[in-house]
Amino acid sequence: MRRMSALTVIAAALLIHPGTAAAASKEQQLLMAELRIMQQHQQMLQQSLVSLADTLKLVTGRLDEQAGTTRKALADQRLLIEGMTDTVRTLREKSDDTNVRLSTITQELESLRQTIAAIPQPVAASAPSTDPAADPSAAAAPTTAAPASPVPPPTVSPARTYDSAYSDYTAGHYEIAIAGFQTFLKFFPRHSNADDAQLNIGNSLFNAGKFREAAIEYQRVLSDYPKTDSVPAAYYKLGQTYMQLKQPDLARKAFETLTQNHPTANEAYLAKQALERLK
Numbered sequence: 001m002r003r004m005s006a007l008t009v010i011a012a013a014l015l016i017h018p019g020t021a022a023a024a025s026k027e028q029q030l031l032m033a034e035l036r037i038m039q040q041h042q043q044m045l046q047q048s049l050v051s052l053a054d055t056l057k058l059v060t061g062r063l064d065e066q067a068g069t070t071r072k073a074l075a076d077q078r079l080l081i082e083g084m085t086d087t088v089r090t091l092r093e094k095s096d097d098t099n100v101r102l103s104t105i106t107q108e109l110e111s112l113r114q115t116i117a118a119i120p121q122p123v124a125a126s127a128p129s130t131d132p133a134a135d136p137s138a139a140a141a142p143t144t145a146a147p148a149s150p151v152p153p154p155t156v157s158p159a160r161t162y163d164s165a166y167s168d169y170t171a172g173h174y175e176i177a178i179a180g181f182q183t184f185l186k187f188f189p190r191h192s193n194a195d196d197a198q199l200n201i202g203n204s205l206f207n208a209g210k211f212r213e214a215a216i217e218y219q220r221v222l223s224d225y226p227k228t229d230s231v232p233a234a235y236y237k238l239g240q241t242y243m244q245l246k247q248p249d250l251a252r253k254a255f256e257t258l259t260q261n262h263p264t265a266n267e268a269y270l271a272k273q274a275l276e277r278l279k
Helices: 002-016 018-023 025-118 136-140 158-170 174-187 194-207 211-224 231-244 248-261 266-278
Strands: none
Touching (some): 158 194, 211 231, 231 266
16 A cells, blocks of 8 residues: 555656656556556455455354254253153153062062961861770860961951051051951061061050060060061160160160161161260
8 A cells, every 4th residue: 555655646746747757658657557557456355355254244244053952952962961861760650660669569478478378278087097986085185276366357468457557656546456457467577577567566655665575575576576677676675665764774775776887877876875864
């Protein structure tokens, strides 16, 4: 641009001094030709800038379009992953529910097997081998049968019996709950919930304020089900029962036995706190 201005000034000077124009006509023609060339170059540069601007706009549009496509693809993948996660969670929940049902059915079948095994087999009557006239004592001897184990009615289910008793227990109907748990233990003494039923009998008596009876039932948990997971709870509740009966020595012994034999049980932590209070 500065060069164009200089050429313009020179051209004006030549017009002002016509005498020098003739001498410099050749140089003037060259300058004018260079000026036209520069003007053409300027126009070409402007066209190039316009073309570059259009290209940049096109490239920017394509980049925006690709970015939108990528964002959409990522969003679709995230939705797909979330859907798969929900599906896996649902399948896991259904699997857990199926396992629980299978466990319940297994317990039902085991209880039915034990019930069938406990049914006394009929004994065929046989003719006496001795003559009643020759041996009066043989004719007069009564026939006695071994006492049979209690057999539940066909409609009695161990799961329904236990659940019914436990519902009464949680509702505070302790007398009805005790009767239900006792019925459960009568018919299904080897069921996996038998220790829980015995423990809940003690809990029902404890909640009803019958502490002496509760202590007896907790002792039965320890004697009848010594290898079950109800033992720590039975020791702790037994210690609490002795506290209610104003027998701190027996309570301390129950708590100490719990902390020594079952140190990792949740009740052991509570027993340690109870021992601190006894000190």
